[in-house]
Amino acid sequence: MSSQKKRNFQIEAFKHRVVVDPKYAEKTWKILEHAIHEIYNHNASGLSFEELYRNAYNMVLHKFGEKLYSGLVSTMTSHLKEIALSIEASQGALFLEELDRKWTEHNKALQMIRDILMYMDRTFIPSTHRTPVHELGLNLWRDNIVHTVKIQVRLKDTLLELVQKERGGEVINRGLMRNIVKMLMDLGSSVYQEDFEKPFLAVSADFYRGESQLFIESCDCGNYLKKAEKRLNEEIERVAHYLDARSEVKITNVVEKEMIESQMTRLVQMENSGLVNMLVDDKYEDLGRMYNLFRRVPNGLTSIRDVMTVHLRETGRHLVSDGERLKDPVDFVQRLLHIKDKHDKIINLAFNNDKMFQNALNSSFEYFINLNTRSPEFISLFVDDKLRKGLKGVSEEDVEIVLDKVMMLFRYLQEKDVFEKYYKQHLAKRLLSAKSVSEDAERSLILKLKTECGYQFTSKLEGMFTDMKTSDDTMQGFYAAMGHELGDGPALAVHVLTTGSWPTQSTTTCNLPPEILTVCNKFKTYYLGTHSGRRLTWQTNMGSADIKATFGRAKHELNVSTYQMCVLMLFNNGDGLSYREVEQATEIPTSDLKRCLQSLACAKGKNVLRKEPMSKDIGEDDTFFFNDKFSSKFYKVKIGTVVAQKESEPEKQETRQRVEEDRKPQIEAAIVRIMKARRVLDHNNIVAEVTKQLQTRFLPNPVVIKKRIESLIEREFLERDKDDRKLYRYLA
Amino acid sequence: MIMADGISNLCNDLQVDPQDIVMLVVSWHMKAATMCEFSKQEFVGGLQSLGIDSLEKFRDRIPSIRSELKDDQKFKEIYNFAFGWAKEKGQKSLALDTAIGMWQLLFEEKQWPLVEHWCQFLQARHNKAISRDTWSQLLEFARSVDPTLSNYDAEGAWPYLLDEFVEYLKENGIIQQKGRVLDLLGHI
Numbered sequence: 001m002s003s004q005k006k007r008n009f010q011i012e013a014f015k016h017r018v019v020v021d022p023k024y025a026e027k028t029w030k031i032l033e034h035a036i037h038e039i040y041n042h043n044a045s046g047l048s049f050e051e052l053y054r055n056a057y058n059m060v061l062h063k064f065g066e067k068l069y070s071g072l073v074s075t076m077t078s079h080l081k082e083i084a085l086s087i088e089a090s091q092g093a094l095f096l097e098e099l100d101r102k103w104t105e106h107n108k109a110l111q112m113i114r115d116i117l118m119y120m121d122r123t124f125i126p127s128t129h130r131t132p133v134h135e136l137g138l139n140l141w142r143d144n145i146v147h148t149v150k151i152q153v154r155l156k157d158t159l160l161e162l163v164q165k166e167r168g169g170e171v172i173n174r175g176l177m178r179n180i181v182k183m184l185m186d187l188g189s190s191v192y193q194e195d196f197e198k199p200f201l202a203v204s205a206d207f208y209r210g211e212s213q214l215f216i217e218s219c220d221c222g223n224y225l226k227k228a229e230k231r232l233n234e235e236i237e238r239v240a241h242y243l244d245a246r247s248e249v250k251i252t253n254v255v256e257k258e259m260i261e262s263q264m265t266r267l268v269q270m271e272n273s274g275l276v277n278m279l280v281d282d283k284y285e286d287l288g289r290m291y292n293l294f295r296r297v298p299n300g301l302t303s304i305r306d307v308m309t310v311h312l313r314e315t316g317r318h319l320v321s322d323g324e325r326l327k328d329p330v331d332f333v334q335r336l337l338h339i340k341d342k343h344d345k346i347i348n349l350a351f352n353n354d355k356m357f358q359n360a361l362n363s364s365f366e367y368f369i370n371l372n373t374r375s376p377e378f379i380s381l382f383v384d385d386k387l388r389k390g391l392k393g394v395s396e397e398d399v400e401i402v403l404d405k406v407m408m409l410f411r412y413l414q415e416k417d418v419f420e421k422y423y424k425q426h427l428a429k430r431l432l433s434a435k436s437v438s439e440d441a442e443r444s445l446i447l448k449l450k451t452e453c454g455y456q457f458t459s460k461l462e463g464m465f466t467d468m469k470t471s472d473d474t475m476q477g478f479y480a481a482m483g484h485e486l487g488d489g490p491a492l493a494v495h496v497l498t499t500g501s502w503p504t505q506s507t508t509t510c511n512l513p514p515e516i517l518t519v520c521n522k523f524k525t526y527y528l529g530t531h532s533g534r535r536l537t538w539q540t541n542m543g544s545a546d547i548k549a550t551f552g553r554a555k556h557e558l559n560v561s562t563y564q565m566c567v568l569m570l571f572n573n574g575d576g577l578s579y580r581e582v583e584q585a586t587e588i589p590t591s592d593l594k595r596c597l598q599s600l601a602c603a604k605g606k607n608v609l610r611k612e613p614m615s616k617d618i619g620e621d622d623t624f625f626f627n628d629k630f631s632s633k634f635y636k637v638k639i640g641t642v643v644a645q646k647e648s649e650p651e652k653q654e655t656r657q658r659v660e661e662d663r664k665p666q667i668e669a670a671i672v673r674i675m676k677a678r679r680v681l682d683h684n685n686i687v688a689e690v691t692k693q694l695q696t697r698f699l700p701n702p703v704v705i706k707k708r709i710e711s712l713i714e715r716e717f718l719e720r721d722k723d724d725r726k727l728y729r730y731l732a
Numbered sequence: 733m734i735m736a737d738g739i740s741n742l743c744n745d746l747q748v749d750p751q752d753i754v755m756l757v758v759s760w761h762m763k764a765a766t767m768c769e770f771s772k773q774e775f776v777g778g779l780q781s782l783g784i785d786s787l788e789k790f791r792d793r794i795p796s797i798r799s800e801l802k803d804d805q806k807f808k809e810i811y812n813f814a815f816g817w818a819k820e821k822g823q824k825s826l827a828l829d830t831a832i833g834m835w836q837l838l839f840e841e842k843q844w845p846l847v848e849h850w851c852q853f854l855q856a857r858h859n860k861a862i863s864r865d866t867w868s869q870l871l872e873f874a875r876s877v878d879p880t881l882s883n884y885d886a887e888g889a890w891p892y893l894l895d896e897f898v899e900y901l902k903e904n905g906i907i908q909q910k911g912r913v914l915d916l917l918g919h920i
Contacts, residue, residue: 682889683887683889684887684889703892703895706889706891706892706895707892710863710865710866710891710892713863713865714824714825714863714864714865720865720869725869725872725889726888726889
C-alpha cells in the first residue's frame with residue numbers, strides 16, 4: 001500500500017493560498033484611480049508611494065493587469081479631455097501659455113504615475129506588447145489635446161503667426177515657443193513635422209517669395225544681398241533658439257531658393273549695381289557677400305563666373321583694339337597688369353581665392369591678349385623700357401616682382417616665338433648701346449624664360465651675353481698688342497657678334513671715313529690673326545660714335561650713330577653739300593640716309609646741320625650746311641637713334657614673315673618626329689599631335705601643316721597609304 | 733633608241749595621230765621612261781607583252797588598246813604612269829603647261845566637268861610645277877568628289893592646292909555654297 005502511494009507522489013508548486021476577494025480588484029483599482037485623480041489635481045503630497053506601488057504590484061500579480069491598464073487609459077483620457085476644454089477656452093495669448101502649463105503638469109503627473117505603475121511597465125506591458133506608460137501618456141496627450149479638431153489648427157496658426165510677427169520685427173516669447181516646439185518633438189518627429197515643420201516651411205516659402213519680389217523691385221543689388229543675408233542669419237538664429245536643429249537646413253534651403261536662386265540672374269545682371277559694377281568699383285564687401293550667398297545655391301558661383309568672364313573678355317578686347325592705347329606699348333602693358341592685379345585682388349579678398357575664378361581670369365587673359373597680334377612685341381617693349389630705365393634704383397625684390405609679372409603675361413602668349421624674336425632685337429640694342437640698367441636683372445629674366453621654356457629658348461640669348469664679355473677681352477688684347485701703332489687715332493671699341501646668336505641683319509653699304517677705316521682694318525687684321533677661318537663683316541647700321549665738335553666758340557661732344565658719323569665727317573672737308581653728294585660719298589641706303597639726315601638737320605635742339613630749304617622732310621635736292629650756330633646747354637649731346645621702338649608697318653610685316661619662315665622647319669621636324677614614332681597616322685591626328693608638340697612656342701596653322709606634309713611627301717620622307725588616302729606612312 | 737621622228741613614222745604606219753591618246757597607252761605597255769622616246773628594250777619588250785609581231789597586228793589592235801582606257805583600274809594606272817612619262821628627265825615635278833595638256837587629253841576620255849576650271853585656276857593662281865602627290869590625288873578627287881562639291885570634305889586631307897581650287901570655285905560663284913552648280917556646262 002505505501003509503495004503505491006509512493007508512485008503517486010508528486011511535487012507541486014507552492015500555492016499562495018490567498019482568498020481572492022472578487023471585489024478585491026475593484027477595490028484596489030479604486031485606490032489607484034483615486035490616486036491618479038489626486039495627482040492630476042495637484043494633491044499628490046498626501047499619497048503614499050509605497051502603498052500605491054504595492055497595490056499596483058498586487059493587481060498585476062493577481063492577473064488584473066488588464067484591468068489596471070485599461071483603467072489607466074480611461075482615467076487619463078477623461079482628465080485629458082477636461083484639460084483640453086480648459087485650453088480651448090483660453091483666449092488669445094493665453095492659449096499657448098495654458099497649453100504649456102498643462103503640458104508641464106501632465107509630464108509631472110505622468111512621471112509619478114509611471115513610477116507607481118513601474119511593475120506593470122516592466123512585466124505585464126512587455127509580455128502583452130502594450131504601449132509603455134510613459135509613451136502611452138504622450139500618445140494620449142497627442143490624441144486628446146494636440147490633435148483635437150479645435151486645438152490642432154489653432155496651435156499651428158498661433159505658432160506660425162508668432163514666427164511671422166518675429167519676422168516683422170516684433171519681440172515674441174521665445175522661451176514659450178521653445179517649450180511648445182519641444183512638446184511637439186517629444187510627441188514624435190512625425191508630429192513635429194506634420195503639425196509644425198511642413199506648414200512652417202510652406203508659409204515661409206510664400207513669405208520669402210513675397211519678400212524677394214518686393215526687394216528686387218525696390219533695392220539695388222548690394223542692398224538686396226544685404227537683406228537676403230540678414231534674413232538667412234535670422235532664420236538660422238531662430239532655429240537655434242526654438243526649433244529642431246534638423247530644421248535649419250530645410251529653412252535655409254527655402255530662403256536660398258526664394259531669395260537667391262530665383263533672382264540670381266536678375267541680381268547679377270542688374271544695371272548700375274550688378275556684378276559688373278561691383279567688379280569695376282572694387283566693392284569687395286558686396287562681392288564677398290554675393291560669393292557667400294551664391295555658393296549656397298546650385299549654379300550660383302558658375303553664374304557669377306560666367307558674367308565675370310564675359311566682362312573680362314569685353315574689357316580686354318576693348319583694350320587690345322583701342323587704337324589710342326596701342327600707340328604707347330609700355331602704357332598698354334601697364335594697363336594689362338593693372339587689370340590683372342585688380343582682379344587678383346578681388347578674387348583674393350571677395351572670392352576666397354576660389355580656383356574656379358582664377359581659371360576664369362586666366363582663360364580670359366589668354367583670350368584677349370592673343371587677339372592683338374602685336375602683344376608679343378609690346379610685352380618685349382615693356383620689358384625693354386623697364387630694363388633700360390624703369391628699374392633704375394629699384395630694390396632687388398621689387399625687380400623680381402616686376403619680372404615675375406612679365407613672365408605671367410608671357411605665359412598667356414600663344415605666339416611665344418614672336419616674343420623671342422622681338423626680345424632678341426631689343427636685347428641686342430640694349431647690349432650694344434650699353435643701356436641696360438642692371439645685368440643681374442637681365443640675367444634673372446633669362447633664367448626665368450629658361451625655366452619656363454627650356455634651354456633652347458634662351459641659349460642664343462645667353463650667347464649674346466657671352467659675345468659681349470668676349471669682346472671686352474678681345475679689345476683689351478687688341479690695345480695691348482697694337483696700342484703703340486694706333487697712336488692718337490680714334491679710339492675703337494668693337495663688339496664681335498656671333499652670327500647665329502644675334503638678330504639677323506642684312507649687311508648694308510657704308511663708306512667709313514679714312515681715319516676710321518684705318519683703325520678698323522688694323523683690328524680686323526689683329527682678330528683674324530688670332531682666329532683664323534672666321535669672317536668679319538662690319539655692321540655699320542648698329543654702331544655708334546662720340547665726336548668732339550666745335551660750333552663757333554662752343555665745344556660739344558656728340559653721341560651719334562655710325563651713319564651719322566660718316567655724314568658729319570664729310571663736313572670736315574667741305575660745306576654746302578647736296579643730298580646727292582652726301583649719298584655718293586657715304587653710299588648709305590636711301591631710307592636710312594634720309595632718316596639719318598633728318599635727325600641731324602630737322603630735330604629741334606639737335607640740329608647740328610642746317611638744311612636748305614628748311615622743310616620738315618628730306619628732299620633729294622636739299623643742301624646741307626654745318627650749323628655753327630648750334631647750341632645746347634649740355635656739353636654732351638645725344639643724337640643717336642638706336643632706341644628700341646615700336647615697329648613701323650613694313651618692319652612688322654617683315655618680322656612676321658621671318659617668324660613664319662622660322663616656323664616651317666619646326667613644323668617639319670615635329671611631323672618627322674611624330675611619324676618616326678608612329679609609322680602610320682591619319683591626317684587629323686598628325687595635325688593634332690603637331691599642334692600639341694608645338695603649343696609651348698606657337699599655334700601652328702593647320703594649312704601650313706598640310707603644306708609641310710606635302711613637302712615631306714615630295715622629298716620622300718612620307719607617302720600616302722595606297723588604300724586610304726587620309727593615312728600617311730613614314731618612309732625610313 | 734626611237735626618237736621623235738621614228739615615233740612620227742610609226743604613227744603614220746599605224747594610221748594614228750601622234751597626239752592620239754592611244755600612244756600613251758602603248759607607252760604604258762612599253763613602260764617607257766619618257767615621252768617621245770622608246771629604247772630598244774622598251775619597244776621590243778612592250779610588243780612582246782602585247783603579243784604583237786607585225787605591223788598588221790599592231791594596227792588591228794589599236795582600237796582595243798584604246799578601249800583599255802575605259803577600264804577604271806587600268807585608267808588609274810595609265811594616269812599615274814603619265815606623270816613620270818611626261819615630266820622632264822631629272823625633274824621631280826611636272827611643268828605646268830605639260831600637265832595641263834595631259835589633263836585635257838586624259839579627261840577627254842574620262843569626263844570630268846571641272847577640268848577646264850581646274851586648268852584656269854592653275855594658270856591664274858599657281859603658275860608652278862605640279863608635284864606627283866597633287867597629280868595622283870587629282871584623279872581621286874575627280875572620281876570621288878561630286879562636281880557640285882556637295883560631298884567635298886574639308887577635313888579630307890586633300891592636297892592644299894585642291895583646297896585652294898575649291899575656294900576658287902566658291903569665290904568665283906562657280907559653285908554656290910549650297911552646292912548648286914551655275915556655269916558648269918552652260919546650264920544649271
